[in-house]
Every structure is written in structure tokens, then in C-alpha cells.
Amino acid sequence: xxxxxxxxxxxxxxxxxxxxxxxxxxxxxxxxxxxxxxxxxxxxxxxxxxxxxxxxxxxxxxxxxxxxxxxxxxxxxxxxxxxxxxxxxxxxxxxxxxxxxxxxxxx
Amino acid sequence: xxxxxxxxxxxxxxxxxxxxxxxxxxxxxxxxxxxxxxxxxxxxxxxxxxxxxxxxxxxxxxxxxxxxxxxxxxxxxxxxxxxxxxxxxxxxxxxxxxxxxxxxxxxxxxxxxx
Numbered sequence: 001x002x003x004x005x006x007x008x009x010x011x012x013x014x015x016x017x018x019x020x021x022x023x024x025x026x027x028x029x030x031x032x033x034x035x036x037x038x039x040x041x042x043x044x045x046x047x048x049x050x051x052x053x054x055x056x057x058x059x060x061x062x063x064x065x066x067x068x069x070x071x072x073x074x075x076x077x078x079x080x081x082x083x084x085x086x087x088x089x090x091x092x093x094x095x096x097x098x099x100x101x102x103x104x105x106x107x
Numbered sequence: 108x109x110x111x112x113x114x115x116x117x118x119x120x121x122x123x124x125x126x127x128x129x130x131x132x133x134x135x136x137x138x139x140x141x142x143x144x145x146x147x148x149x150x151x152x153x154x155x156x157x158x159x160x161x162x163x164x165x166x167x168x169x170x171x172x173x174x175x176x177x178x179x180x181x182x183x184x185x186x187x188x189x190x191x192x193x194x195x196x197x198x199x200x201x202x203x204x205x206x207x208x209x210x211x212x213x214x215x216x217x218x219x220x221x
Contacts, residue, residue, distance in 0.1 A: 006149075033209075041214055042111070097142075097149040
């Protein structure tokens with residue numbers, strides 16, 4: 001099993017602040033997905049990154065895949081209460097999810 | 108619209124009972140998955156299936172079995188429920204067997220075993 005460590009585990013911020021969450025692997029992975037899970041719902045795919053060094057933007061969300069393909073980050077600019085949820089990274093080649101970062105954005 | 112449904116949102120069972128969790132997808136997806144989600148542990152794969160009557164063990168198959176008699180339906184069975192199986196159970200489906208694909212999740216079943 002390829003371990004996916006996410007940090008921080010919890011994050012509580014005010015609306016308008018910026019934040020970054022991280023996903024690190026003990027070994028190289030070929031590609032990675034980020035999902036967001038809102039309370040009472042199943043996870044929903046945000047993005048897939050497949051190339052080392054790749055950066056993808058989704059409105060206020062910026063996803064980066066490390067050059068060494070062992071880490072990824074998610075940066076949110078000007079967080080909003082609607083960003084509240086559990087953010088999960090996922091190695092779909094191994095069907096393995098990280099433990100998640102629980103984000104709470106306060107109005 | 109993509110849809111994965113699970114038979115119950117909440118379920119309470121007693122130790123030793125046989126428990127069936129049902130999952131149905133309407134997207135003609137080949138792959139279906141069962142995960143359990145526990146605080147601080149993320150989602151852990153129990154079983155997955157890439158075709159009718161096919162199944163593969165995930166990371167934590169002990170105490171569980173599955174059945175896939177029809178393409179759209181994937182059932183998770185707890186033969187004799189135990190308190191350590193109290194958890195949130197999530198079903199998912201996806202289209203591709205290999206390569207990049209997207210998993211579509213149901214809303215989950217919160218199972219409590221007393």
C-alpha cells in the first residue's frame with residue numbers, strides 16, 4: 001500500500017484567507033486526484049494531475065504536482081464558506097485515499 | 108445526471124446480524140467500489156469489481172463479502188456484524204478499468220453495530 005499523508009489534518013480559517021494543503025507519498029506515483037467531500041455527501045472529483053510539475057487552476061483553487069511526483073498541493077485563494085469540507089488526495093492506480101484535510105471556513 | 112444510490116442513509120444493527128448494503132448506479136459503469144470511512148483514516152477500500160460476477164479484495168476485506176450479479180448493482184455483505192464495523196460505508200462507480208478515471212460516489216450509509 002502506498003501511503004498518502006495529508007497535512008494539516010484540520011484547518012479553521014476566516015473567509016477571505018488563503019490556505020494550502022499538502023499530500024505527500026512515500027514513493028513516486030504516476031498521477032493523483034483531489035476530491036472534496038461535503039458533510040453528508042460522498043466525495044466529488046476536483047482535478048486529476050498526471051505530469052510532474054503540472055499546475056492546474058480551477059477558479060480559486062490551484063493544484064500542483066511535484067516535480068519528483070511524490071507530493072501534491074492544493075492552494076485556495078480567498079476562501080469562502082462554500083469551500084468547507086474534507087479534501088482528499090487519491091492515487092487511483094492503487095485505489096488509495098489519503099487521510100484528508102478537514103477545512104472549515106468561517107463567515 | 109450521474110447517479111449512485113445506496114439503500115439506506117442510516118442503519119442500526121446488532122452484533123452477529125447479517126447485514127446487506129446495496130448500491131445501484133445508472134451510468135453503465137464497469138467498475139464499482141466499496142469503501143469504509145473512519146475519522147482520521149480517510150477512505151479505505153474493502154472490495155471492488157470490474158465486471159459482473161468479478162471481485163477483487165481491497166485493503167481491508169476481512170469480515171466482508173460482496174456480490175455483483177448485475178452490472179448496475181454491487182452489494183456489500185457483513186456476514187456477522189461486529190461493533191468494530193461501525194462506520195460510514197461509501198459506494199462508488201467508474202467507467203475505465205485502467206488509466207485516468209473519475210469515481211462517482213453515493214451519499215454513504217452510516218452503519219452502527221450495537
